[in-house]
Amino acid sequence: MxxxxxxxxxxxxxxxxxxxxxxxxxxxxxxxxRSVAGQSAVSLDLEQEAQAQYETLLDDLNEIERFERYAEETYHPEALVKRSDRDPLDVLVRRTRALLDDIQGRFAAPELKELSAKFAALSERATLVDAGEKPRRRKLFGELFLLRRKIAFSNPLLDFDKLLFLKRDRATYDHMCDQYYGTNAAPGGGVYLLSDPFSDAPTSTDLLANTVVTSGRLASTSLVNGSFLSPEISYDGKSVMFAYVECVGDPSHVTHLDHANNGHWDRGRCYHLFSMNVDSESLETSNLRQLTDGTFNDFDPCYLPNGRVAFISERRGGYLRCGRDCPSYTVHDMKPDGSDIRILSPHENNEWHPSVTDDGMLLYTRWDYVDRHGCTAHHPWIMTPDGRDSRAIHGNFSTKKERADMEMDLRQISGSAKIIGTAAPHHGQAYGSIIIVDPNIPDDDAMAPVRRVTPDVGFPESQNGAQVYGTPWPLSENYFLCVYDAKMAKGTGKHNKPEGPGQYGVYLLDAFGNKILLYRDPAIACLSPMPLRARTKPLVVADQSARLASDPPTEGTMAIIDVYDSMLAWPEGTKISALRIYQIYPSSTPSAVGLSPHQLGRRIAEAADSNNLARSVLGTVPVEKDGSAYFTLPALKEVYFQALDEKGLAVQSMRSATWVQPGERLLCYGCHEPKQRAPQMPEQTPLALLREPSVPTPDVDGTHPFSYPRLVQPVLDAKCVSCHAESLDQGAPPLDRQLVQANLTANKNLSKLTTVYRSYDSLVHDYAFWSYGDVYRTRPGQFGARASELYKLLSAGHHDVELSEDEMHRITVWLDSLSNFYGVYEEEGGKIQLKGGVAHPTLQ
Structure with a gap:
């Protein structure tokens, strides 16, 4: 006992x-x-915990090959299970020794001498007991298990006595996006405080017991019977923010198109942001305020050093592109009272979990889903707190099987460049295996900058791991708080999803493989443990945009030092004359109900995927002979660029996107230049910077908004239709405007007939081209018009057809633009385009 x-x-x-x-x-x-309202003593069944960890280690000992496969990727070798380990006791001895040595090396105290002596005695006994004497060794395991707990609690890093955490069951839908829709929240839980967490007598306090909201729609009510998400503590340790959903009202998606005003859900099914003051001494709360409301999910609040608050919200508008009613959500910010909500990121797809680095930058996870497979890029990004200069840290073009699908709950380890996070699944929730990312290590599209803190759990989905760990909070490079559930390792199903809601407890985790239980509620899962104390406020990055002005400008500028500065080699002799600027548009309808410009087939990602994005050509700007460019961009519009040769053909293309804030002056050194290398500044001022910024020159009709009926079909009508009509019996494809129902995807699950011109159906499958030359990256010169069968055919001379420069340009722009048909998502706009009219996307 x-x-x-x-x-x-x-x-x-x-x-x-x-x-x-x-x-x-x-x-x-x-x-x-109970000593005060909401407070109760904590009872931990450490015998049960010891047995669970013993059994987990037995399972690990049967997976030696897996540990050896992950050995070079593991953060600390003691977290591995080794062939020299005969049983769980050997593993525990080795890991406890590493823990004790590390603490002793940092902090010399009298009690450590006593603990060290006890460990030496137990270790000696373990050596003397033969591996075949399983009962004796199991008993020694239990004794060492309790001693390890005392050793762990002697760590000087544990210099706080209050832990904030949530009680919250897993969402009812297993998907990286859907887990954050309030309609999928399981009612129950709350915001809790664990006092004396590193003692034998902790207490748990429900911070919302007998507390009512003081402002907002829910004023004078208590936050009960709903669900809680994403707590955050202010830098002075006196305030807490969190998200709460009432779990009442219509759970279905209630609106589709009116993003700006009516949102997407019943407001009782949306997460809204709340804040309250917390006295860490008396454990009393006050001033519980509702900060946001409406029919949008608002969650993941993050205090910014500039006094504002970043958070994730659906207010930008847009939808996921794989068949369900899934609104997109991105990074926004507001004043601490919930007013003055602004878009920080106009990204067309989902983002998660903002946090602030020591140098004041905003770190977050972004789903980068531009012209590629949807399951490959959900990794760390960084931008200034005013939304400028958004850039991927690493992994944006990683190979799926070699990396985690997602890296979530990212936080910089204070005093270190390294970042802690959770390697999580695409088709699952924000749990998996704990990782550390070192941004100073050059990215290799694999695991070079990433190390496994918990090699006992493979990456969910991409490596058939399980959703075991979550929400790590760094105390140092070797010690972390997190939640953990050993039962999740027993998960079943295609992606090792759990059976039931999960029994995540709060743990102290170290890099050596030790896990120390601090709290578990057998009735409900826990989430997001963090110290309730003051912490150093990061540096304040000065605002360099005009986004908060009463009348902010509608433009910014961008400068590129040298377009030839690239990670991949350009085709020999390449001369870049211009940049083509595209705007990409969020999907304004769910993919199950709207149009698609076309649906991505096997050629873009070597596997069928989701709907492609609508886009427009905003125009082109000149590139100087030294490779520099300088031009204006519309503010808060998501754009990407193509580098054009002297014939106007695209040689290189982004498969990502960027933007400028109002008044921002964005600078790039090249076209995806190596991130870890020091900038190669020219000896002389780039030529483009010696003049005023270029204003993009609009392209031909049919590119803005994009429209195959206006861009391509007029060329076919003038030069191709009649001849092909006369040669149909000889196998010539029809190229007229007759409407047909075409299947434009290779994915049977997404297959739906789309109304297009017969000419488009004839060309798009065999003659057009929307591959970028590689599954993950664009290969310069190996995509678009340059690689298409149609351009080869026309360039070589097709019978007696002679195309003017303008006509050939129209064909090449179409081929470089993924051979889209529509430039809109809504059926109404599609009908206008089918008649040759102009229709703009409703969400820009």
Whole structure:
């Protein structure tokens, strides 16, 4: 039976502090009772925990090959299971020794000498007991398990006595996006505080017990029977923000098109942001305020050093592109009282979990889903707190099988460049294996900058791992708080999804493979543990945009030092004359109900995927002979660029996107130049910077908005239709405007007939081209018109057809633009385009 110590309150009744043996844990809870509203003593069944960890290590010992496969990718070798380990006791001895040595190397204290002596004695006994004497070794495991707990709690990093955390069950839908829709929240839980978490007598306090909201729609009510998400503590440690959904009202998606005004959901099914003051001494809360409301999900608040608050919201508008009613959400910010909400990121797809680095930058996860497979790029990005200069840190073009699908809950380790996070699945939730990312290590599209803190769990989905760990909070490069559930390793199903809601407990985790249980509620899962204390405020990055002005400008500028500065080699002799600027548009309808410009087939990603994005050509700007360019861009419009040769053909193309804030002056050194290399500044001022910024020159009709009927079909009508009509019996494809129902995807699950011209159906499958030359990256000179069968045919001379320069340009722009048909998503706009009219996307 567990040996533990009664809390001080009980000691005052029973006498001096004493060891109690044989007393059921349930009785301990009853004896202690509740001292204040919402507060109760914590009972931990450490025998059960020891048995669970023993069994987990037994399983690990049967997976030696997997540990060896991950050995070079593992952050610390002691976290591995090795062939020299005979049983769980050997593993525990080795990992406890590493823990003790690390603490002793940092902090010399008298109690460590006593603990060290006890460990030496237990380790000696473990050496003397033969591996075949399993009962004796299992008993030694139990003794060392409790000693390890004491050693772990002697760590000087544990210099705080309050832990904030949530009680919250997993969402009812397993998908990286859907887990954050309030309609998928399971009611129950709350915001809790664990006092004395590193003692034998912690207490748990429900911070919202007997507390009512003081402002907003829910004023004078208590936050009960709903669900909680994403807590965050202010830098002074006195305020807490979190998201809450009432879990009432219509759970279905209630609107599609009116993004700006009506949102997407019943407001009782949306997460809204709240804040409250917390007195860490009295454990009393005050001023519980509702900050946001409406029919949008708002969550993941993040205090910014500039005094504002970043958060994730659906207010930008747009939808996921794989067949469900899934609104997109991106990074926004606001004043601390919930007013003055602004878009920080106009990205067309989902983003998650903003946090602030030591140097004041905003770190977050972005789903970069531009012209490529949807399951490959959900990795760290960084931008200034005013939304400027958004850039990928690493992994944006990684190979799926070699990396985690997603890296979530990212936080910089204070005083270090390294970042802690969770390697999570695409088709799952934000749990998996804990990783550390070192941005100073050059990215290799694989694991070079990434190390596994928990090699006992493979990456979910991409490597058939399980959703075991989550929400890590760094205390140093070797010690972390997190949640953990060993039962998740037993998950079943295609992606090792759990059976049931999960029993995540709060743990102290170290890099050596040790996990120390701090708290578990058998009735509900826990999430997001973090110290309730003041912390150093990061540097304030000065605003360099005019986005907060009463009348902000509608433009910014961008300068490129040298377009030839690239990670991949350009075709020999390439001369770049211009940049083509595209705007990409968020999907304004769910993919299941709207049009698609076309649907991505096997050629773009070597596997069928989701709907392609609508886009427009905003125009072209000149590139100087030294490779420099300088031009204006519309503010808060998501754009990407193509480098054009002297014939106007695209040689290189982004498969990502960027933007400028109002008044921003954005600078890039090249076209995807190596991130870890120092900028190669020219000896002389780039030529483009010696003049005023270029204003993009609009392209031909049919490119803005994009429209195959206006861009390509007029060329076919003038030069191709009649001849092909006369040669149909000889196998010539029809090239007229007759409407047909075409299947434009190779994915049977997404297959739907789309109304297009017969000419488009004839050309798009065999003659057009929308591959970029590689599954993950664009290969310069190996995509678009340059690689298409149609351009080859026309360039070589097709019968007696003679195309003017303008006509050939129209064909090449279409081929370089993924051979789209529509430039809109809505059926109404599609009907206008089918008649040759002009229709703009409703969401820009």
């Amino acid at each position: 567990l040996v533990t110590t009664l809390p001080n309150k009980v000691n005052r009744v029973l006498g001096p502090r004493m060891l109690i043996t044989g007393l059921p844990l349930l009785l301990l809870s009853v004896v202690v009772g």
